[in-house]
Amino acid sequence: SQQGEEDPQALSIQEGENATMNCSYKTSINNLQWYRQNSGRGLVHLILIRSNEREKHSGRLRVTLDTSKKSSSLLITASRAADTASYFCATAHGGTSYGKLTFGQGTILTVHP
Amino acid sequence: ETGVTQTPRHLVMGMTNKKSLKCEQHLGHNAMYWYKQSAKKPLELMFVYNFKEQTENNSVPSRFSPECPNSSHLFLHLHTLQPEDSALYLCASSQDKGGYTFGSGTRLTVV
Numbered sequence: 386s387q388q389g390e391e392d393p394q395a396l397s398i399q400e401g402e403n404a405t406m407n408c409s410y411k412t413s414i415n416n417l418q419w420y421r422q423n424s425g426r427g428l429v430h431l432i433l434i435r436s437n438e439r440e441k442h443s444g445r446l447r448v449t450l451d452t453s454k455k456s457s458s459l460l461i462t463a464s465r466a467a468d469t470a471s472y473f474c475a476t477a478h479g480g481t482s483y484g485k486l487t488f489g490q491g492t493i494l495t496v497h498p
Numbered sequence: 499e500t501g502v503t504q505t506p507r508h509l510v511m512g513m514t515n516k517k518s519l520k521c522e523q524h525l526g527h528n529a530m531y532w533y534k535q536s537a538k539k540p541l542e543l544m545f546v547y548n549f550k551e552q553t554e555n556n557s558v559p560s561r562f563s564p565e566c567p568n569s570s571h572l573f574l575h576l577h578t579l580q581p582e583d584s585a586l587y588l589c590a591s592s593q594d595k596g597g598y599t600f601g602s603g604t605r606l607t608v609v
Binding site: 415416418420425426427428429430433473475477484485486487488489490491 | 554586592596598
């Protein structure tokens with residue numbers, strides 16, 4: 386089954402606005418991670434939230450996790466044109482000592498100057 | 499540079515060729531991964547190596563053959579590929595279940 390499905394698939398906003406992306410998953414997780422990808426390059430790790438955490442901040446990023454609803458959201462505040470990229474959530478599950486992340490299809494964020 | 503280096507950045511190969519992709523990390527991570535990223539599809543996990551032992555093979559066709567000689571190096575050997583294998587191949591490493599560090603990827607085109 387598909388894990389880490391993002392919503393919306395595409396988001397277009399003006400610079401200075403906030404951007405919110407959502408992620409849903411199907412089975413229990415060990416942690417959930419958000420990544421960013423620019424133009425078909427490698428992904429960059431943004432933030433990791435563990436299953437026993439509800440909210441985490443990093444600079445202009447805020448991530449929430451609701452394990453009862455099996456969902457997470459990524460909020461980027463005061464967006465900039467440089468935030469234009471694809472954003473992916475990925476879930477890590479128990480049962481192994483290593484990561485084995487399952488990625489969603491991503492949200493394409495466009496921030497207009 | 500992220501700490502994970504992939505070479506080559508671009509590769510064009512014929513269906514009868516044999517080539518290899520290389521990945522190198524000096525982050526001290528204990529797990530390394532190959533992912534395939536095709537247009538309009540989620541990243542697909544191909545192989546996982548934990549402490550240089552293969553622990554996952556996600557039903558990948560045998561024309562893709564991984565090799566992990568040590569915990570810092572990972573290869574993906576390619577032979578008799580098909581045009582549908584054209585994609586961005588991403589290598590990543592992690593320490594246990596921590597965040598991945600990705601390389602910049604190899605853009606592969608099979609002609």
